[in-house]
Amino acid sequence: MKNVAWAVTGAGHYLAESVAAMGEVSRKNRVCTFVSRAGEEVARMYGLFDKLSEISGGGYLEELFFEREEGASSPKAGRFMMNKFDLLIVAPATANTVAKIVCGIADSLPTNAVALANKAGVPVYVLPTDVLERSETEPPYTIDRDLCIRCEVCEPREACPKGAIAAQIDLVRCDGCGICRDLCPQGAIRRAEISFVTRPLDRENIERLGRIPGITVLAGPEDISKLL
Ligand SMILES: Cc1cc2nc3c(=O)[nH]c(=O)nc-3n(C[C@H](O)[C@H](O)[C@H](O)COP(=O)(O)O)c2cc1C
Incomplete structure (x- = not known):
């Protein structure tokens, strides 16, 4: 050991x-x-x-x-x-x-x-x-603005235990639990792979x-x- x-x-x-x-x-x-x-x-x-x-x-x-x-x-x-x-x-x-x-x-x-x-x-x-x-990587959860339809009641925002969702996800509050991803009916909250050089x-x-x-x-x- x-x-x-x-x-x-x-x-x-x-x-x-x-x-x-x-x-x-x-x-x-x-x-x-x-x-x-x-x-x-x-x-x-x-x-x-x-x-x-x-x-x-x-x-x-x-x-x-x-x-x-x-x-x-x-x-x-x-x-x-x-x-x-x-x-x-x-x-x-x-x-x-x-x-x-x-x-x-x-x-x-x-x-x-x-x-x-x-x-x-x-x-x-x-x-x-x-x-x-060159590398591919997954960032933390973000809101995809092309998919978000701004529901009157945003279920992910209501349910976020950290109160981390406003216009964007406040990553310093976010603890990556993923509840928001599961609740968004549009699938607008996700970790989309990005590449960097x-x-x-x-x-x-x-x-x-x-x-x-x-x-x-x-x-x-x-x-x-x-x-x-
Ligand atoms: C979500 C997120 C992911 C990050 N990933 C990287 C990374 O993969 N590589 C990197 O060099 N910096 C990354 N950073 C930036 C560093 O956290 C930042 O430069 C920080 O000052 C590094 O401090 P440290 O070296 O003392 O840990 C990331 C920042 C955030 C918010």
């Missing part, structure tokens, strides 16, 4: 795959999770927040740490210096977090975890969302990341299971 530290950043792409891999890894290992502020919000939008608490259930080295609660100096990241973890996985890693790491910036819970793990000689594995030149800047940052001693860039979510 290994002590695995896992940093989750604010990325939707590869999030479901990363959380599934975390669940798999946690069956035979302890997983302690470090979530950025954006990571907390985005995990909620995708309905995956509760899954994180299931995986890192609260026992020692199986805790769930939120940047929001950890102050500006991230003292919990100090555990890397005390050799508490065998490895650190950052998945998914936003372009923002990758850029910070390659510049030596440590001002969030995940970037502090990487900096201290790297200094302590703990191997770090990073899965950037922009690892491919990796910026040259992000590609360069990923190359630089891979040249940092002690850090390995993963080529896709399927590489995570090969680590343990």
Whole structure:
């Protein structure tokens, strides 16, 4: 059994795959999770927040740490210096977090975890969302304006437990439960796949990341299971 530290950043792409891999890894290992502020919000939008608490259930080295609660100096990241973890996985890693790491910036819970793990000689594995030149991804729920017919009584709006639906879905309130999708008679609320192209800047940052001693860039979510 290994002590695995896992940093989750604010990325939707590869999030479901990363959380599934975390669940798999946690069956035979302890997983302690470090979530950025954006990571907390985005995990909620995708309905995956509760899954994180299931995986890192609260026992020692199986805790769930939120940047929001950890102050500006991230003292919990100090555990890397005390050799508490065998490895650190950052998945998914936003372009923002990758850029910070390659510049030596440590001002969030995940970037502090990487900096201290790297200094302590703990191997770090990073899965950037922009690892491919072009990717398809599913955003959180949105209202398709071409399908919405503005019913006098909007059932999804009435039923949303978070009061997140007005003219648009307020994603910061949304917890991705999907009740709205099931209630809209027009099928106007959905997750329509979108594609995005990796910026040259992000590609360069990923190359630089891979040249940092002690850090390995993963080529896709399927590489995570090969680590343990
Ligand atoms: C729904 C949603 C999905 C996002 N997905 C990604 C993503 O896949 N990759 C990425 O680089 N940024 C993504 N972002 C933007 C990041 O959340 C944003 O840059 C944030 O500041 C990253 O902070 P962090 O790196 O500290 O987690 C997404 C934002 C939202 C609202």
